[in-house]
Amino acid sequence: MDQRTPATDAEAKALASALRLRILRICLGEGHTNKEIAEILGRDPASILHHIRTLVRTGFLQPQPERRGARGAREVPYLATRKSWQVSAPAMDSSLLNAFVEEVALAPREEVEIARLGLRLAPADLAEFRERLLSLLDEVAKLPDDPSAPAWSLFYALHPDPNRP
Template sequence: MDQRSPASDSEARALASALRLRILRICLGEAHTNKEIAEVLGRDPASILHHTRTLVRTGFLQPQAERRGARGAREIPYLATKKSWRLSVPAMDRSMLDAFLEELALVPGEEVDTARLGLRLATAQLDEFRDRLRDLLEEFAALPDDPTAPAWSLFLVLHPDPNRP
């Protein structure tokens, strides 16, 4: 994650939406059409099309080969490029949290594994902790996608504790 580059204004705007972040997650590892994305999100395909076009225009989604749907309609599936993993977008933090909360609300509580940890770390220890977390995330992000394996999601936040001065 050390190789993250700053997002351009258009990239940052594209990622400043919980809905767009959810679209990227839906299209991660498997291409989906606008209609399929809308069905997963319970939204109107026309409104989803606007968002997919924004994500395509900014390079976060890649259109795949056109195909014909059940009634012969032209369909274009989209696949996430994983470009957002390599960008630094500070303004995305709230959108990412909103997307996480929306997705988490759809998961049965017994299937959620949570942990909350309070730490007191000196600067050197905090730096080591961050480095080790980044290395672990990079290691697993670099693994090839196995479409036969169950899909998992991880949301991790490290922040100063406002409750313990």
């Protein structure tokens, strides 16, 4: 797996929000304006703009060239930089889980695949499993974005099982 760099305090704070993580996902591969993002999330554009500015200031979103809207208003679309895949921020952990829960609740149930697996692995086997899985995730994350393909989301968690000693 590629090495992730530790997040700065500002980066960690920016990523410690399920809403901001959802904004990054919305802007992955295609730029969206503040108004479009607010409509997708069912939120007020003014509060979304605050989150967008935080993500721009920390390098997770990048403004795209200005365009004119339907009524001639100035619009700035924002595009995710994919920087969030390159940083490690412990405070992001619960935000990732919350964003996953919010997003999966909006997906058609018949299209959601969820699996849960209990394992007992020796330390060397666990290290190999992690390395192979995370290497695959890095490989897929580097694929070029195909706007004509359906959009999918993946949530991965590996944790000690507190239920089995």
